Amino acid sequence: MGELRLMKGNEVLAEAAIRCGCDGYFGYPITPQSEVMETLMERQPWNETGMVVLQAESEVAAINMVYGAAGTGKKVMTSSSSPGVSLMLEGISYIAGAELPCLIVNVQRGGPGLGTIQPSQADYFQAVKGGGHGDYKLIVLAPSSVQEMNDFVDLAFELAFKYRNPAMILTDGALGQMMEKVELSDYKKRWTENEIAEKWGSWATTGKPSSRNRNIITSLELDSCKMEMNNRRFQEKYRQMEVEEQRYEMFSCDDAEYILIAFGTSARVCQKATEIARNKGIAVGLLRPITLFPFPAKIIGELAPKVKGFLTVEMNAGQMVEDVKQAVYEAGCTRRVEFYGRMGGIIPSPGEVVEAIERNFL
Amino acid sequence: MMEIKDILKPENLVYGKSKVLTDTIMHYCPGCTHGVIHKILAELIEEMGIQEKAVGVAPVGCAVFAYNYIDVDWQEAAHGRAPALATGIVRLNPDKFVFTYQGDGDLASIGAGEIIHACNRGENILVIFINNGIYGMTGGQMAPTTLENMVTSTTPFGRDVEMNGYPLKMTDLVAQLPGTSYVTRQSAQTPAAVRKCKRALKKGIQNVLDKKGTSFIEVVSTCNSGWKMTPVQANKWMEDHMFPYYPLGDMKDCEKEKPVEKN
Amino acid sequence: MAKIKGAVVVDNEVCKGCGLCVEACPEEVLALNREMNSRGYHYSYMENPDACIGCSNCGVVCPDACITVYRVKI
Incomplete structure (x- = not known):
């Protein structure tokens, strides 16, 4: 501990x-x-x-x-x-x-x-x-x-x-x-110069020893063919992240008919909203994305056929909801994806979220 | 009578290309001052034996490809941000020799904030400031350093100071800051000027190695393409017009100010 | 008195014919060639090789580091 x-x-x-x-x-x-x-x-x-x-x-x-x-x-x-x-x-x-x-x-x-x-x-x-x-x-x-x-x-x-x-x-x-x-986490030692040279010597600009070519940190490449290759490499990396790094947490999703999707502070609100809705007899679950990129689209695709609808709850005018719609669409589903949010520094209350579920789905 | 082939022997070599300068042909226009400064910087890195601890920061502007020519580790900064990159590098790697290489658009215009604050903190870096009074890379537009009435592509009737303000003397400004140790204005249009400029650069490098604070070396330079002159004419024009407004010489030579002792 | 004799080698392909070395030479050794290199530049060359004293001024001002200078005392 x-x-x-x-x-x-x-x-x-x-x-x-x-x-x-x-x-x-x-x-x-x-x-x-x-x-x-x-x-x-x-x-x-x-x-x-x-x-x-x-x-x-x-x-x-x-x-x-x-x-x-x-x-x-x-x-x-x-x-x-x-x-x-x-x-x-x-x-x-x-x-x-x-x-x-x-x-x-x-x-x-x-x-x-x-x-x-x-x-x-x-x-x-x-x-x-x-x-x-x-x-x-x-x-x-x-x-x-x-x-x-x-x-x-x-x-x-x-x-x-x-x-x-x-x-x-x-x-x-x-x-x-x-x-x-x-x-709090335990202390980890900072990397030493030698460890950095060993781990990242192929790219880090730590001064050029005679044993290697000079390292150049740049985003510039005037040759558009090479720049496209660079972009391809970046995109491959982002696709690899999408395969390996999608992280999320689920609450009461097993038997849920409606799933709230929210991250950060609004996910805390939604956890309470899930409880209130359950007490009212509405089978609500919560999916909390932990990685927003890569977005946990895979689990949304898996949940989509099993539920009646999704409600994203955000402290904005409706942004993540677009990624949820995309994930449902890509899973070949036609489930309803609705949005509830507050803006300008307001945090929605759990009660508002439950009302939004009732208004949209019941 | 001695034949030329008898003279061309390794033991008779008195001047040649530094090993720290790569074999890549520089992209600069014929006669550009950048090439001369790259060359003497490479010579000094070789002579002072600091290739292994040197990290350069390249600007945006004509010298954006400086990293192709000098054989040390380099980072390519966003426009004007080289002193911030150099700060990040040297704060975490205080034993490296970190330098920025910037033009007047990069340093005096978009990067004016970064250079003032880096100099004011007395970052232990060498700043090489190439001032040719114009934006070369983008096609000869007005720079903050463009002289009054000087014609550029964005001041086709000459720089109007009522409209555009006055040519900015960055070197005079940074000389006022307690963080700078060596501040000088040099040029590189004649053999004597190049040799003098090299001595100034050497002093700046030595200051960084001795951790004396920021060394700031302006080189009043030409942009013969932007000025629409031959290289030889451009040197003459620089002597006649740039030097009176940007006079050469050392402005400051000391250690950066020491903090007041706490009681 | 020992006489000093110099010689200059210009890397023709690297030279951009800017003429700064011609201007810097105190002995009027160098000139720009009427011939062009493969990149279309009139490269610098020793027009009066006998006059060279190996002072290195040409090399020092060359922006393209394409001049190598040799010198002997005779």
């Missing part, structure tokens, strides 16, 4: 980064995620594990510091909230194009524009469809508890390095600010 603490989600992100052997964090203050960098600065991990923490002059600079550091084979991350992540998209596209592993955390708030500082899930499309320019994908993990805020930091790095691809933890202001019991 690891160390038990009562902590805020944002604080746990910082603690988990230190404990998983993260080498560097570069960030810029923005509500509701500022506690990530504040916690790191308070903890002074450079004295403990050697992890570097730096407050950048902007989100644009922060993501490019991540780009540079990630290019040397180190475990690096940044965190921000929606408007800040919009600023980072240029850098994220370059990182994806240069095939570098790193972690970006988006503690979402309501948009568009400056929006609100309350929780939202309106950056779903931005996170899972690319966001920046070009055909690229991030590995997107959606925690729904403070415990998962801890667990997914290490998991995100593991997947990022496995696929040489940036990973994102897509969470929101509610989970960032919420205090819950968490079992």
Whole structure:
């Protein structure tokens, strides 16, 4: 059993980064995620594990510091909230194009524009469809508890390095600010220079020894035939992720006639809604996607023939619902897929969700 | 009378291409200053024995392919972001020799924020700033450094400072920042200037190896294609027009300021 | 007094005929060839080889690193 603490989600992100052997964090203050960098600065991990923490002059600079550091084979991350992540998209596209592993955390708030500082899930499309320019994908993990805020930091790095691809933890202001019991992970040692050279020497820019050719980190290829080949390679990688990494959790789905699909904070609401509906005699289950890319389309396809309908519950105007419709369609089914959501920083209540089930299906 | 073939012997070699410069033919226009600076940088990396610890950051602009020519590890930055990449690299790898190589559009326009803050933090990096007063790669548009009344493809009647502001002296700006240690403006149009510029670059590299803070070396350069001149004419034009506004010489040579001791 | 004698080798295929070496040569040794290389450039060559003193100025200013310089004392 690891160390038990009562902590805020944002604080746990910082603690988990230190404990998983993260080498560097570069960030810029923005509500509701500022506690990530504040916690790191308070903890002074450079004295403990050697992890570097730096407050950048902007989100644009922060993501490019991540780009540079990630290019040397180190475990690096940044965190921000929606408007800040919009600023980072240029850098994220370059990182994806240069095939570098790193972690970006988006503690979402309501948009568009400056929006609100309350929780939202309106950056779903931005996170899972690319966001920046070009055909690229991030590995997107959606925690729904403070415990998962801890667990997914290490998991995100593991997947990022496995696929040489940036990973994102897509969470929101509610989970960032919420205090819950968490079992912290044990400390992992940071990789040494030699370990990095051994693991990633074929691509990391750590200085060119005479024993190898120079490594070049770039997303540029002016020859369009070669650039298409690069894109083919990226797409193959994304397809491989879809085969191997679809993650989800199910509650009461075995005998369910109607299935709620929700991630993160709205999945917590839906868990309660499932209970209320069951007490009312409606056979409702919950499917909670953990990876938003790759989207758990396979299980949705398997569930589709067995149920009467799906209701996605999101804190946006209806984004993930499109991926659910696609998954049902691809499974050759015609089940109804409905949507209920709130916007602008409002979290739906379990009662509203049950009403939406009744309104749509009964 | 000695025959040429008798002179061309290895023991008589006095000047040749550095081994750190690759055999790839540079894509630059004939007479471009980039080639000269690449060459002396490669020579210094070889002479100072730092190929194994060098990591370069290439810009967006004509020098975007710098990584094809100098045989060290490289990263290719987004436009203007090279100092942020270099910060990330050097903070996590403090014993590497990290340098950025940027043009005036990259450094003085879109990347003005990143360079000011990197210099202000005193990142232990070498910044090579090629200033030819124009965007070369995209076809000769106005840069922040374009001289007053200078004709470019976006100032076809000359740069109007009422409309476009004044040519930006980045080097003067960063010399004011406590994080910089060596700030100088050089050129590379004559043998003497190239040799002097090489000495300045050497000093900048040595400062980074000695962890003295940011060394910033501007090279006032030509873009003969963009300026629509021959290479020889462009050098003359640079001496007559660029040098009066961008005077050559060292602006600062010290260690970066030490923090005030905490009580 | 020892006499100094130099010689220059230009990599014809790499040379872009920019003429900076011609301008930098103090002894008017170099000139641009009337012939072109395969890329269409009038490459630099020793028009007056006897005048070369091996000072390396041409090599130093060459942006394409295509000049090698040799020098002997006679």
